[in-house]
Amino acid sequence: MARLLLTVLLLMVVARGALAGDGEVLPAANPFEGQAGAADEGRNLFNETCSHCHGPDAVTSMAERNLRKLRIHYGDQMADVFHKTVTGGRTELGMPAWSEVLDEKTIWQIYTYLQTVQAP
Numbered sequence: 001m002a003r004l005l006l007t008v009l010l011l012m013v014v015a016r017g018a019l020a021g022d023g024e025v026l027p028a029a030n031p032f033e034g035q036a037g038a039a040d041e042g043r044n045l046f047n048e049t050c051s052h053c054h055g056p057d058a059v060t061s062m063a064e065r066n067l068r069k070l071r072i073h074y075g076d077q078m079a080d081v082f083h084k085t086v087t088g089g090r091t092e093l094g095m096p097a098w099s100e101v102l103d104e105k106t107i108w109q110i111y112t113y114l115q116t117v118q119a120p
């Protein structure tokens with residue numbers, strides 16, 4: 001049974017790779033999309049970890065730090081830009097890299113919260 005499960009999982013991984021084509025990187029996708037519980041948790045995590053630079057509940061007067069305008073600025077690329085920026089940082093511009101500090105789950109929960117506060 002366990003072996004069957006493993007095989008299925010492996011096939012899914014292979015199929016995903018094949019769909020992506022040779023060396024093509026799949027765009028980042030939020031595994032918590034639309035989950036209210038993740039957004040609540042994400043809000044707490046955001047206010048603990050990010051708010052001293054990006055403002056409580058992501059409200060800030062500094063345009064380049066305004067995370068309520070990610071959708072306006074990046075549209076369909078929003079998840080990708082968010083994930084790349086948070087994991088890799090923009091250290092030369094004062095945005096730290098978080099990949100050693102936060103796990104993927106935490107990063108996507110924060111993203112799920114930010115999705116709920118995007119400017120129209």
Ligand code: HEC
Nearest residue numbers: 049050053064065073082085086090093094095096098110
């Ligand atoms: C030490 C201050 C600091 C902390 C803490 C911080 N950031 Fe940033 N962040 C910045 C700065 C400064 C920028 C703007 C960089 C620039 O000018 O492009 C930025 C940019 C970003 C951007 C890109 C915004 C855009 O419009 O392109 C995202 C996304 C982001 N931060 C997410 C986060 C998240 C999520 C956290 C918490 C895990 C966080 N940041 C914590 C300073 C910080």
